[in-house]
Amino acid sequence: MTVTTSTIPPAPHGPFQPAYLDLIDDLRTALLAQAGELLDGIYLYGSVARGDATPGVSDLDVTLILRHRPAPRDASMLEALRLALAARHPEVSKIDFDIGTRIDALAPRHLHSWGYWLKHHCRCIWGNDLSRCFTPFPPSRTIALAVNGDIVEVLERQAREIEQLRELDTAKLVRRQREAARRLLRATSVLRAEDEPSWPQTLEQHAALFLSSYPAMREQIDFFMRHAGQGGAPDDQFVTRLRAFAGWLQLQLQLQQQQS
Structure with missing residues (x-):
């Protein structure tokens, strides 16, 4: 909560x-x-x-x-x-x-x-x-956008870094997946409502707030929550799913800009 x-x-x-x-x-x-x-x-x-x-x-x-x-x-x-x-x-x-x-x-x-x-x-x-x-x-969406306004570019850079690590350094690969997953979960705050009174502190709180508005994205959020924790493993689908979520996020931001 x-x-x-x-x-x-x-x-x-x-x-x-x-x-x-x-x-x-x-x-x-x-x-x-x-x-x-x-x-x-x-x-x-x-x-x-x-x-x-x-x-x-x-x-x-x-x-x-x-x-x-x-x-x-x-x-x-x-x-x-x-x-x-x-x-x-x-x-x-x-x-x-x-x-x-x-x-x-x-x-x-x-x-x-x-x-x-x-x-x-x-x-x-x-x-x-x-x-x-x-x-x-x-709390404000203005802050979320100021801090995470470049999130799509950041996630693409992280995706390329992960691709370069495949089959080279398993420990570093898992760490980079974890970093990207955590960054993605925090960045979902860019879609918060301007009048939302809460301010998430943990990844679980970020996920809960996001899913309260986008419940259809639960499977994707659960995937990244698993990779955001310790003890993860390399996942061949990670980069594909990271890019897919980044593309979805970019589309939502564009829609919000058109509506404002």
Whole structure:
């Protein structure tokens, strides 16, 4: 059941799990040593930030806000640092950096994307905590579209990546299927009604809210829910079904635009 609320729940702020404390310290130390002049703030989001990660399975999701746009050498340095951190920390399956700049994060046109993201998902572990620049956001379809407006392109990119992994790396293939399934389930929020008062927090809540409006899609949602969990297996039908759902989603968005 989704949570009905006047404003979206705040970003996580509880204690970190002991299994990740060394990683978080290493992340902060390495970033400051190699990119300190570039950084405005370091944030965590996702399962590690919430304190419900699974060692060896969960990712470490990091948002980096930079003082200015990175030069090519800066981008290369950050990518090398990310890979080095991932190589020496098996307690996470991988490390992702989402990178933005201070000017973009504070721009009025990005209020419902960067503003919402920093306020309700990110916890600052170093630097300027820009989440303090925003008041809590009420649930809205505007936010869902701002955050997931490129979902069809994202799902197609993930489909191509999965195709390239077939028969090469089973563990990575399963992980990529899981990531794509989770992204798809969260992105169903783009079809929420503008006056919907709830704001899903879990995949189960996203699925339930979506199915309340589109019950005929239950079989498809059940398929992706199975692949969104741990312990999945490679599925030859996954890419086909991912693309089919993305195409259906694109059609629904076009219909909504025509009706508005």
